[in-house]
Amino acid sequence: MTLLKVSGIETYYGKIQALKGVSLDVEQGKIVTILGANGAGKTTTMKTIAGLLKPKSGTVEFLGENITGLRPDQLVKRGISLVPEGRAILSGMTVMENLEMGAYQRNDKEIAKDLEDVMQRFPILKERKNQLGGTLSGGQQQMLAIARALLSRPKLLLLDEPSMGLAPLIVADIFKIIKEIKDSGTTVLVVEQNARQALKIADYGYVLETGKVIVHGPSHELLEDPRIMEAYLGKKSE
Amino acid sequence: MLLEQIINGITLGSIYAIVALGFTLVFGVLGIINMAHGEIFMFGAFIGVTVTSTLGLPIWMAFLAAIAATAILGYLLEQFALRPLRGKKGVSHLAPLISTIGVSIFLENLSHHLFGAGNHPFKSSFAEIHYTIGSITIYLVQILIFVISVILMIALSYWLSKTKAGKALRATAENLETASILGVNTKQIITLTVIIASAMGGIAGILVGMAFNSVNPQMGLSIGLKGLAIIILGGMGNVKGAMAGGLILGLAETFIVAYGDSGYRDAIAFIAIIVILLIRPQGLFGKKTSEGRP
Amino acid sequence: SGNSSEKAGKSASKDGGKVSAKFGVVSYMSGPGAAYGEAITNGFKLAQKEINEKGDVHIELAIEDSAGKQEQAMSAAQKLMSDDGITAILGPTLSTEMNVVAPEADMNGIPIMGTSTTAEGIPQIGDYVFRNSLPEALAIPAALKKAVDKYGAKKVAILYGNDDVFTKSGFDTMKKAAEDMGLDTLTIETFQKGQSDYNAQLTKIKGLKPDLILCSALYNEGAVIMDQARKIGIDVPFVGGNGFNSPEVIKIAGKAADGLIVATPWFADKDDTKVKDFVKKYETEYGKTPDQFAAQAYDALYIYANALKNAGSTDRDEFRDALAKTKDFPGILGNFSFDKDGDVVMDPTVLIIKDGKFQQFE
Amino acid sequence: MVLKINNVSKNFGGISALTDISFSINKGEIFGLIGPNGAGKTTMFNCITSIFPPSSGEILFLDENITGIKPHKITNKGICRTFQNIRLFSQMSVLENVLVGGHSQSHSGVFSGVFRTKSQRNEEEKLRSTARELLELVGLSEFEDAVAENLAYGQQRRLEIARALASDPKLLLLDEPAAGMNDTETADLYYLIKKVQERGVTTLLIEHDMPLVMRLCDRITVLNFGKKLAEGTPEEIQNNQEVIEAYLGSEGDDDIA
Amino acid sequence: MLGDLINPYYLQVGSFIMINIILGLSIYITLSSGQLSLGSAGFMGIGAYTSALLTINYDLPIIVGVIAGALVAGIIGILIGIPSLRLTGVYLAIATLGFGEVMRVFLVNWESVTKGSVGLSGIPQIGRELLKFSRDSGFSPMSIGLKNNQFVYLMVLLILVIINILLIWFLIRQNKSRVGRAFAAIKMDEKAAEAMGINITYYKVLSFAQGAILSGFAGALFAHVMGYISPADFSYHRAVDILIYAVFGGSEVIWGSIFGAAFMTLLPEVLRFISEYRYLIYGLVLVLMMAFRPQGIIDVPLLQKLHLTKRRSKHGSKN
């Protein structure tokens, strides 16, 4: 089943067109990755899906419902959660409060358990739960951002460069976690610079260039496509 | 005399504190100094006068009417003077300052046209209730003012630090976009905050009208300026700070009159903030900003 | 001193011996003190209507707002002065504004008369500068003297607004008068514009137990001060200046206003047909009891009209000379004359508020 | 010896971000500072550039004690940095950013600036030509007039490097310059840092991109929980069991080539 | 005849515009290093009183008084500026507003020198002094067909226009120089500026003091144009008016403050015909303008459209 269907979205920053008709499908229960060079429009795509930007044309459908132009908080309610580029930690609030804000729209009884779970996953957060978010190190903030998004129990998790600024060990961890998230039933759309790693865990991939999808396909195909390896993934080893 | 002066100081200080709480709330959530807050407060006072003196209705009706009217004003303020500026690219932080100044000028002149210039007496039998102990006269209104200010302070600080809505408000204050992707309906939160702050201004307006028996279109300015001084004194966006700052200022003003030179009464607020800020730039209760995380 | 080589008022017409002139008015009509400007322009308009109906002379008024600010008053006056059709100016409202405008008018040879400017030294600015408002230097000592005589007061406390020219110069006069009379001044307290809480000052004064309180305040603040004073149990009489004299005091302070003593040229309940007539007309026209600002403005325009008739011309210099000669002009304020500077010569009446009414203080 | 860190510690309230760290950097070296997230790397940069002073210990630059002096003085002495979370002058043009970087290399004041004295014009001319040369070096020549905040992420990072170089530093501090770059761009970055080295600039590099670090650095210090874990050449570090456990992860992961 | 064309009213308003432009510039220059100071009214008062007292009590020429006024304001600006460095944003704004209020209260209370709220009158007026001077040297305005007040205000306006041109030239040049870049860098990111070797203490105090000097200078000119000053001239309202000049006109560019000062001085004059309602409308205008053009009337794109500024490509990467 298609969980998310993006059709021909065009998004502008003022007069500058950043997306020139991007279409993509995300199947339920899959990991889909978006690749592309700096400035290709990956972040813009994510923000448009999450409701932070409004496309000039094109539609975004979620579970068959047209959600184009809805506010971010309305999308959270429907089950879409974004980990934005640059983390967006609430720096004046404690780690715990940041996490609680992740569960803002929930009213169920399992919040406490989920809190415990994510802190299990990222022990440093537990250790620092009363520290102000803004004083965490870069990588710690990245973990907090992911943990916070998970707390909304999303159907679709949007991750914009989750491995940025993380230590190698943690990067490997993050990809493991993304897989686990998928296995627990959450669909994931992930933007990554770390293309090879991303394609390895993803089911499907899209490659963006200057605001357009130029190639897409199952990730194992993309991994083997020499052109793509060359142009977007860098040479394997120099 | 000393006791009487202390009562005077606490009354004045509690009023300042309530006004400052309104400032703090809006500043806390929007990072905006709402320069129209004083005028909203003035409007509340005028509604009180109209309901009690002109229409001759009981005092509780005046409170309800003033709260309703100032809440509506707060809504309109948000809708027309703040919302259009939000989220626009390249909007300097000065724009809301100016647009709220615009609102304050507008409201001051409007109330002048609606209610007339000059002082309006606040005629309410409630304001006359007083107790005499020896040579000291204490009015029920004075006690009421103090109690209300304490209640508001406690309620607000609980609301902000413990409730979900309060946390959402702080998240919104910090970063609108982040709050929204966490599921906070930021528009609603902001509107709500401005409305609550304004209604608090309305309450303060009535209390001042009763306590001092004087309501005029200009009263917003001087109390507004004091309110500003207090939120700086107590620490921006800090509820307890606003309360403490208000009381300190009220007592300081009273004592400079009682034992010093009343000519400097208006300056004392600002001399105090200048001194405090030099010693503690973040205000008395403000948190020190984190040691730079570049 | 003025430049007499400039001939103004050429454009004004003389139809059939009847002089028709245009006077400029600068008044405080928006902002905090707009109430004063309102009363003043009401007074002018009422007088204008009557004068034109009577038909000896015809008067047009060009009214400009000053918002109580010097620059605006100056711009307004400049606008009026550069209109050659304007013979003379009335206003501005505040002494601060007059201090800026008067030298300019004097230099341009345009007669100007204040109707509410009571500070020291204004008519002395130049030959073309006049006023018909009773200066505090006349009013306050008169009121104080009567009060002291009546109550045998020895100790007084003074309370005044120190950030306003009007109340400050009133205070200077008060202090001097108290010294001249050998009174013991217990304390001098100040308040500032926009203040609504006077309890701290009043509590202090209460503790000193004065026989009289001298209060230089505008009626708006003054009324609130009296109200708060009575509330904390101060029951001694108040002596106020010119600005304190208004029926609004009773409206605002109610019972608390009892015991206010002021000297004024204006007494609304005076047993005088002209006064009664004026009060009635004013009340029907504007729905308010006139205060002294309205009365002074009303008289001022009559004085101008009289001078215009005597000058028989709209020439600014001729008008000035005629104006300066005004003597024993019977207005609602009493018999009015200018001294050599263009200042008021007149005896004030002393009033006291009793049972919620202004009454003559014997 | 360009930089010598002697027993530096830094505490934030109860958290000790750095504990008794010492290392030193030789002239012309590219020196790596690596370690897990929160190990204290950025904190070390902040101490060196005096964003805040260390709680104890001292920092010597060219044998001079620079501990705790004003940040701008540090730059004037020849240390300049980039920021982990990009901090460009976002409203300025690309060229202007680099010109500001050259602040410490110029001296004109209010009056020479207003009256455009000869020396001021010469100085300005020189600043501009240096700035253009640096933009050329980092490959941003064509964006000279673009507003900095409109650059893509990777370009912004390179602009930060050009801006820092404009102060003609003897020691350049780079905080995760490759973050957010793809492999191709990272490769470009490699050559850029090498070119900087050829100009005689010593570099202290924080980076999580291990292939880059291992290829670039002459020597590496590893921090963990604010303590020094190891120091050595890239080979030594790669084979250090403690470092592998704390930071690098197991060999089996073929993505760390 | 020349005289018929020159209306002193317009000249007068023109002179106020010129003085207000200087005040607008004083905010602009402090803002250009990222500091929002509302102390302009206070510094203006210092300049005005210094110059007025010197010229009244010591018979100094106006020009000496004006320069002294500007300098004293500048010195106090430095004294206030240094401790204020620790404050940012609204804290600074309110503390400086407070400074202005304290100044005013001080002027009210220091009666022996300032005459308190009664104010100083009899301050030598630039135009009238010039008139005296030209008469003494045998020149009569009538000979070129001007009435006295026309001559006086024409002279005042001319002098002010020349002063303004010089000031604007100075500030534009400064903006384009190393100092201007340092201001801009501090405004955008203080920490990064410091890391680039900019002595932020020096430059912030410099721009604060420049603002104070300009305000003091404007205040001194104001005193000698009005001939009378009182503490009420330098109150909160003045501080707000000055802030409005800069923000309404556009605080990012120098032309913004200039335009704002001119427009905001003219607005109440133009609205004279609706006298009682004009401040109501003034308030509305502020709200509406901020809603539609929050960056102020004049901004960089507008200047580019008018070809007053070098066009820069809006966009970094090539799409």
Ligand SMILES: Nc1ncnc2c1ncn2[C@@H]1O[C@H](COP(=O)(O)OP(=O)(O)OP(=O)(O)O)[C@@H](O)[C@H]1O
């Ligand atoms: N706020 C903005 N204003 C103007 N242009 C922008 C803005 N944000 C992004 N752009 C432009 O839109 C295009 C797409 O940017 P986007 O951030 O989506 O790229 P990206 O693929 O996420 O790149 P990166 O890998 O660097 O994060 C780029 O050309 C960028 O310069």
Ligand SMILES: Nc1ncnc2c1ncn2[C@@H]1O[C@H](COP(=O)(O)OP(=O)(O)OP(=O)(O)O)[C@@H](O)[C@H]1O
């Ligand atoms: N101002 C501060 N207040 C409290 N703790 C702080 C502060 N700054 C840093 N820390 C803590 O100090 C530790 C070191 O942080 P630092 O930023 O130096 O890490 P880092 O090595 O740069 O990590 P990363 O690779 O994730 O950027 C972290 O645990 C962080 O939470």
Ligand SMILES: [Mg+2]
């Ligand atoms: Mg991106």
Ligand SMILES: [Mg+2]
């Ligand atoms: Mg770091």
